[in-house]
Amino acid sequence: MSDFPATGDLLPDIAMETPDGGTVKPSDFRGRKLVLFFYPKDDTPGCTNEAKDFSALKGEFEAAGAALLGVSKDPPAKHRKFIDKHGLTVPLASDAETGGLSDALGVWAEKSMYGKTYMGMVRTTVLVDAEGRIAQVWPKVKVKGHAAEVLEAAKAL
Numbered sequence: 001m002s003d004f005p006a007t008g009d010l011l012p013d014i015a016m017e018t019p020d021g022g023t024v025k026p027s028d029f030r031g032r033k034l035v036l037f038f039y040p041k042d043d044t045p046g047c048t049n050e051a052k053d054f055s056a057l058k059g060e061f062e063a064a065g066a067a068l069l070g071v072s073k074d075p076p077a078k079h080r081k082f083i084d085k086h087g088l089t090v091p092l093a094s095d096a097e098t099g100g101l102s103d104a105l106g107v108w109a110e111k112s113m114y115g116k117t118y119m120g121m122v123r124t125t126v127l128v129d130a131e132g133r134i135a136q137v138w139p140k141v142k143v144k145g146h147a148a149e150v151l152e153a154a155k156a157l
Helices: 045-056 058-063 076-086 101-105 146-156
Strands: 033-038 066-072 092-094 108-113 116-121 124-128 134-138
Touching: 033 045, 033 101, 033 146, 045 058, 045 066, 045 076, 045 146, 058 066, 058 146, 076 092, 124 146, 134 146
Parallel strands: 033 066, 066 092
Antiparallel strands: 033 124, 108 116, 124 134
């Protein structure tokens, strides 16, 4: 995460694929705040809890003028199943391409587990202001209580 853009920098405007086959990019949200939560994998315990927590608070984020977007490298069809299985209300996007937004932000990085190294998504949340600038970053997120913490920051922005 050493190459992550600084607070105040413009968020790179890189398109991602939506579960319905469309595209979405950060500039689509200009004029309101945006919370991007990058997570490793659909339908794993931590990622499911994080997506459910953000879904539960979606109305409060909207009242605070903030849109939500969950991002992983999973394909759009897998996102659709994840949304349907858990009744998620947060939109999800697939950042599958090399050179995508997670690459540009440095959250697609080398990780290690049980002595093996591999490339994976570092659970990270980015709060973007209405002008598209990075307002706050939560690196290496712990899921419990995280969505509520991000909501407070979005309200304060």
